[in-house]
Amino acid sequence: GENVEQHPSTLSVQEGDSAVIKCTYSDSASNYFPWYKQELGKGPQLIIDIRSNVGEKKDQRIAVTLNKTAKHFSLHITETQPEDSAVYFCAATDSARQLTFGSGTQLTVLP
């Protein structure tokens, strides 16, 4: 089955700096790669996603890049703000078109 690895597990950045979270996947047939943000005590919320026919996607301060050859994708958050502090999960679809999630990254934005 699909295996998704996510790094780092924790990340601290100064407010205004950029944050990058990286994920690798194993199934070359994977074609959908979402990123979810989970705030304390809440369910995950989709923040951005990308499909395998696109190399990069941006939405204001958030961007995702995909390298299909290397089987890795990354989340980039620019001009970080305290409200960006949360746990972030990457995921990839497997051969059954179901999602496999990474283990999560705790992002802390220091004021």
Add this chain to the structure above:
Amino acid sequence: EAQVTQNPRYLITVTGKKLTVTCSQNMNHEYMSWYRQDPGLGLRQIYYSMNVEVTDKGDVPEGYKVSRKEKRNFPLILESPSPNQTSLYFCASSPRTGPYEQYFGPGTRLTVT
């Protein structure tokens, strides 16, 4: 308000006592799924449903049952809970025919003693 609701939000029970966690969505979504979240393991899929009366196993289905008799409801049933099912459970739904653009519920924290 478009949302996925789960009940109860918190539950403490004992080994072997059957329980049901309800999940309901008001967005007319066809796809629904259940995940469990454990520290260091991310979210793992338990069961999913592509439509009414259509359910299938995810990665960790052992010890769980589901049903999908109506489009809006997707209850998770633990017939004989065990301590290793202590976890945080999330229900999700999607407007697509698969786990795309999923909306998650607020979670149910289950403790089995």
